Amino acid sequence: MVLGAGEEIGDELVNHPDIRAISFTGSNAVGTSIYSAGARHGKKCQCEMGGKNPVIVLDDADLPLAVEASVFGAFGSAGQRCTATSRVIVEESVADPFVTMLVDALACSKWVMARVRN
Numbered sequence: 001m002v003l004g005a006g007e008e009i010g011d012e013l014v015n016h017p018d019i020r021a022i023s024f025t026g027s028n029a030v031g032t033s034i035y036s037a038g039a040r041h042g043k044k045c046q047c048e049m050g051g052k053n054p055v056i057v058l059d060d061a062d063l064p065l066a067v068e069a070s071v072f073g074a075f076g077s078a079g080q081r082c083t084a085t086s087r088v089i090v091e092e093s094v095a096d097p098f099v100t101m102l103v104d105a106l107a108c109s110k111w112v113m114a115r116v117r118n
Helices: 004-017 030-042 063-079 093-107 108-115
Strands: 021-026 044-048 054-057 088-091
Touching: 004 030, 021 030, 030 044, 054 063, 063 093, 088 093
Parallel strands: 021 044, 054 088
Antiparallel strands: none
């Protein structure tokens, strides 16, 4: 871990020849700049730029597990972490059963509290 201002340390890391991959979480402007610089140097880049921490549920998902992960992701630690789930993107073919299960889970405060405590 390297701490410091982006303009002092970030540019050095992005442009250093020994750095082969970059993972960034932050603003769109900075992420775009990092991704462009990384691409120029042939580096692997992964940028999370304002994505709002989605959970993505596809049609082959284990729906009970996806509901549990969504609820815990949003409410675990009282939502006080930078990775707290703030939206769920659900494939249309499983949206209705997922939403029904999610509403049922949220309506059951014992279910939520049991998961949050663990």
